[in-house]
Amino acid sequence: MKSYRIRIWKVSTKKAGNRPHMARWVVEEKVFTEHFATWELADSFRAKVKKAAQNGEAFDTETGLPDSMLRAQNTTSWYAHAVDYVDARWAKVSGRQRISIAETLVAVTPVLVRDQRGAPDADVLRAALYKWAFNKQQRAADKSDEIAQALDWISKASIPVSDLAEYDRITAALEACASKRDGTAAAPGYYSRRRRVLFNVLRYAVSKKRLAKNPLSEDLDWKAPEAEVCEEIDxxxxxxxxxxxxxxxxxxxxxxxxxxxxxxxxxxxxxxxxxxxxxxxxxxxxxxxxxxxxxxxxxxxxxxxxxxxxxxxxxxxxxxxxxxxxxxxxxxxxxxxxxxxxxxxxxxxxxxxxxxxxxxxxxxxxxxxxxxxxxxxxxxxxxxxxxxxxxxxxxxxxxxxxxxxxxxxxxxxxxxxxxxxxxxxxxxxxxxxxxxxxxxxxxxxxxxxxxxxxxxxx
Structure with missing residues (x-):
């Protein structure tokens, strides 16, 4: 739950203890505290909380933190989040749905990276993601050095989940959903299926407080390229x-x-x-x-x-x-x-x-x-x-x-x-x-x- 009812108190200091300086604030009548070793650290933290309140940010009633600090605190990468989502859904969905989830994540994950330096071969990376990373039953199975190196690279290069709130990142993910491997436009039905999976993955991120809100819940100034296909029966x-x-x-x-x-x-x-x-x-x-x-x-x-x-x-x-x-x-x-x-x-x-x-x-x-x-x-x-x-x-x-x-x-x-x-x-x-x-x-x-x-x- 979010709230804008915030009160921030001055830094207080005790006479004993390793962290005697305390920052204290109230969200919806619920008191939150953080303890620091020095007065300067406590005052710096208080200043961040105060600035967030002045900027009109919503505060989480469970953690007491504003949205900006909550996102900064959560450094889960997209890759780690995607693996977590696969594991959370595995026992609840059919084999066909497991494949659909894996195919969507394989399409999106390679584009959600900081840069392409040291990137493995595209086919190797896709195989590593599809056959091991996004298959809960096969993840612990033996894999070649090439596959292991590809998974190690993507785990380090993957951006934080919170970056999906940025327009350029979320539209890059949508473009990956709307494209075939050769870069041409995918059929509308195929894109729609992938987008539904991506929406659910992002919704899971919100539930885990890795995202403040689902960026696909809002209207984006972006349109999928139209494929030259006809979904009707010939x-x-x-x-x-x-x-x-x-x-x-x-x-x-x-x-x-x-x-x-x-x-x-x-x-x-x-x-x-x-x-x-x-x-x-x-x-x-x-x-x-x-x-x-x-x-x-x-x-x-x-x-x-x-x-x-x-x-x-x-x-x-x-x-x-x-x-x-x-x-x-x-x-x-x-x-x-x-x-x-x-x-x-x-x-x-x-x-x-x-x-x-x-x-x-x-x-x-x-x-x-x-x-x-x-x-x-x-x-x-x-x-x-x-x-x-x-x-x-x-x-x-x-x-x-x-x-x-x-x-x-x-x-x-x-x-x-x-x-x-x-x-x-x-x-x-x-x-x-x-x-x-x-x-x-x-x-x-x-x-x-x-x-x-x-x-x-x-």
Missing amino acids: PAAVASPEQVRELLTAVSYAGWRRGDRLVAFFACMYYAMMRPSEVAALRQHDCTLPEKGWGRLMLSGSAPAVGTQWTDSGQVHEHRGLKGRPRKAKRSVPIPPQLVAILRNHIQRYGVAPDGRLFRTERGGVLHKSGYIRTWKTARALALTPAQSATQLAKRPYDLRHAGVSLRLNAGVPASQVAQWAGHSVEVLLKIYAKCIDGQDQVWHTMLDAALEDNASP
């Missing part, structure tokens, strides 16, 4: 129902050991609009699969791949709740008869894992992203024409989810309902997913022709 990337059927058929031929086992995996992404991590966590008890008609999936978790170095279990995948929802939240998704039949056939042929998972490797493990992406590339080459393969059409497996969302929107399902099924906000749905399906222009032309004819005057 219409050419969204496959039509016919193209999806061809792709799923091709998946069954894309490798005699893996391909056919992945047909249902990719089908879930299209017909149920699921994320890959949600499909990987799907269990038999989550599925209602009648012999005829529509079925339903009750989604309750996901298994994103984050890497062994970022999970508490040391496994590649981390078992989490649904994205952007409380840990125990569930999402109900109705699925069409086509997917019901595909899932029933998959269970009949391959069974389920002991824990009920529908999709797993031949050895029972969680599906790896690298494996199903290779299968998708093979299937895409088999299903599409050379001209289509050269485009962005269904380039990634995730494009199946985009296609499933677009299918429902174009079929006339209300955006709010599609958003609920897909598991994101209506705002994101309309901004990102509301796109045209490849090759469907003729459908809309026919509808418009009919509308124009119906409204034509006799």
Whole structure:
């Protein structure tokens, strides 16, 4: 808590003791004292306190110090603060969030230094920060002399956290957040994610009294450079129902050991609009699969791949709740008869894992992203024409989810309902997913022709 109610008393002196001279002042009726060996030192301290009060500085009611003296007293470097923040947040966030924090700090930390004298190679420094400094589990692991020297340099060259209150410093940090490694502008979404992390790191500094206030809480006369990117889904990337059927058929031929086992995996992404991590966590008890008609999936978790170095279990995948929802939240998704039949056939042929998972490797493990992406590339080459393969059409497996969302929107399902099924906000749905399906222009032309004819005057 801060206060401007300050009273400063004269220096008093006792007759005994090693520090007989005392400076005393009052903040919000709370008395604070400092003892000194000489009268001159006590008077000098009193003069600093008095000057701060005359300058209109706020005083901290816990320490009794004005903002300027509190900042000077706190000499924590940015690097030390960043490491402290990582450790404070480690047990409270997911593996993906740990990576996001590390990536942001790796981008910002190299620019928050006093000077570049003796700086290590940029790639070495980035590796040292990402793999060791900002990874709590790996920090004590063995490291090469080159890595150790890079960490020693950054620890000495890093500026005090309090310097982030200066315009040039905070804007340098923002510029680092808004730039890619080659210096070009990063995508707006990427910059926004980094800025959120930086805001939280600075907020933590305020809570630790390493900063008087969060500089990002105020309007800054600074604007991120605009990247030449489009966050919208390219219409050419969204496959039509016919193209999806061809792709799923091709998946069954894309490798005699893996391909056919992945047909249902990719089908879930299209017909149920699921994320890959949600499909990987799907269990038999989550599925209602009648012999005829529509079925339903009750989604309750996901298994994103984050890497062994970022999970508490040391496994590649981390078992989490649904994205952007409380840990125990569930999402109900109705699925069409086509997917019901595909899932029933998959269970009949391959069974389920002991824990009920529908999709797993031949050895029972969680599906790896690298494996199903290779299968998708093979299937895409088999299903599409050379001209289509050269485009962005269904380039990634995730494009199946985009296609499933677009299918429902174009079929006339209300955006709010599609958003609920897909598991994101209506705002994101309309901004990102509301796109045209490849090759469907003729459908809309026919509808418009009919509308124009119906409204034509006799």
